[in-house]
Amino acid sequence: AEPLSPIVAYTVFLTFNASNLNASQIGDDVAAGTNQVLVPVNTQRGLYTHFAVYARSALFEQTTPTVLELDKVPSMYQITSLSMADFDLDKGEIGGKIVW
8 A cells, every 4th residue: 555645734714614615815825834723814704603613635635624622712722732822802803823
């Protein structure tokens, strides 16, 4: 059997639920080894409920993402190595780095 392809990038989304339906990508893909993406200040939270991070190899994208529920974000909270600190103090807006 051939070895699995190594991870080359990650794609980060805001989603309406943990299953990633109607997702909105945050920025560009993130190169492997970077392990963080900046959520721009004043990003409208709207009805989004989760962050979802997909790993991608040269051949495939992960089918089931690692997710973080937005309600867990106000203080640095870690769930399966995915975390975010929300530095946007305006109601209904989020902004800060997602780190994994």
